[in-house]
Amino acid sequence: MEPRKMILPCLLLILTFLATDLVRPTYAIWLNIPSTGTKCVSEEIQSNVVVMADYVVISENYTHTPTISVKVTSPYGNNLHYKENQTSGQFAFTTAEAGNHLACFWIDGHNQGGADASLNLEWRTGISAKDWESVAKKEKIEGVELELRKLEGLVEAIHGNLLYLKRREADMRIVSEKTNGRVAWFSIMSLGVCILASALQLWYLKRFFQKKKLI
Numbered sequence: 001m002e003p004r005k006m007i008l009p010c011l012l013l014i015l016t017f018l019a020t021d022l023v024r025p026t027y028a029i030w031l032n033i034p035s036t037g038t039k040c041v042s043e044e045i046q047s048n049v050v051v052m053a054d055y056v057v058i059s060e061n062y063t064h065t066p067t068i069s070v071k072v073t074s075p076y077g078n079n080l081h082y083k084e085n086q087t088s089g090q091f092a093f094t095t096a097e098a099g100n101h102l103a104c105f106w107i108d109g110h111n112q113g114g115a116d117a118s119l120n121l122e123w124r125t126g127i128s129a130k131d132w133e134s135v136a137k138k139e140k141i142e143g144v145e146l147e148l149r150k151l152e153g154l155v156e157a158i159h160g161n162l163l164y165l166k167r168r169e170a171d172m173r174i175v176s177e178k179t180n181g182r183v184a185w186f187s188i189m190s191l192g193v194c195i196l197a198s199a200l201q202l203w204y205l206k207r208f209f210q211k212k213k214l215i
Helices: 003-023 132-139 143-211
Strands: 027-033 038-045 050-059 068-073 079-086 088-094 099-107 117-125
Touching: 027 038, 027 099, 038 117, 050 099, 068 088, 079 088, 099 117
Parallel strands: none
Antiparallel strands: 027 117, 038 099, 050 088, 050 117, 068 079, 068 099
């Protein structure tokens, strides 16, 4: 086979491996939930991003698996998901607000006072949360073409994240400039107050010494 004809298959093979590695879920977490108390995880996510998560409770006591309650809230405190008496489940939502999204887990009241429980949480966002099997069936694509679509989605996600970071940087710069302006005005006002206080002290001392006929 000619070298030029070998380049394209090799390139597509490399892209396939990269896409497979980059789009796989990256947030698999083990949480130890105490018998009394709450365990939470959070992630800063921009708006209009798909989030999916699967969770399952694993107890050291094999005869009884405690049930838990799950609550997911947005940065502004809006409830995105709430369930009670769960041993396993899934939640999914599309973010409407940018910021820290919080997922909290705790053992239900009728199970409290017993043993702790372990929770396996698989958290997927953006490109990792997309159902590529459905996309492949709907658009009738497979193999390298599907992996290229994954790469395209990954590039779009990275581009969107860069734009989000750019907006955040601009917002932080505006806040920093406002803070610096306020600090400057406060410093000027403090200096003015000190000068005024010094002038009043000199005026008072001068009047005092004049009354005492010391000057």
